[in-house]
């Protein structure tokens with residue numbers, strides 16, 4: 001019975017996918033967030049590289065790694081060897097460059113916590129930078145999955161912990177698999193800007209383009225949002241799927257965004 005249906009099959013398929021993920025969002029039992037360019041405005045490793053005066057070099061490696069010839073671990077190792085984040089410089093960096101939270105994230109996470117929905121941060125970034133963000137958002141540090149920088153006794157850089165699940169390609173998927181197995185989550189949602197977030201095999205994925213728009217994610221995410229207020233509104237207007245408007249939010253603020261045809265750095 002196709003009478004009355006307008007539009008082609010693919011757009012119908014897309015709207016069906018979006019409807020399913022919106023329903024999953026309303027009934028989620030666990031929400032995982034990427035950090036760089038999602039919970040936080042910037043990419044921390046890029047900012048750290050600039051702080052260490054090796055911004056362009058690190059950027060060149062990131063671009064090379066994105067060609068697909070280098071594992072995440074190798075790319076991380078190569079960039080950190082250039083950055084040489086000593087304990088002292090890292091402390092200065094954290095003082096001079098506190099992470100900037102994306103508009104709406106505090107309200108969104110408060111709302112999830114009010115509803116007793118567990119929230120996790122899953123990132124290829126570092127505990128030393130992400131843990132203060134988690135504290136700010138009242139997320140327990142046990143819910144943070146990130147990489148751990150290692151230091152020698154004199155504070156000089158000594159590598160990173162390769163036992164962390166997030167320290168190699170496919171790491172975010174490993175964390176999600178681990179969480180689902182451990183806590184038996186059935187409707188786990190991953191929210192992030194990057195292809196690695198989309199490919200992490202969550203029960204549902206929401207693409208986030210509030211800070212940077214990744215072409216691959218925008219084109220393939222079942223639901224792509226530009227503001228966390230859309231997710232808040234979805235909860236608050238929780239009536240029927242069809243009655244939800246994405247554009248009527250008086251508080252919705254769309255900042256200037258970066259645009260990228262490339263996948264993310266971490």
Ligand SMILES: [Mg+2]
Nearest residue numbers: 034036037194
């Ligand atoms: Mg990201």
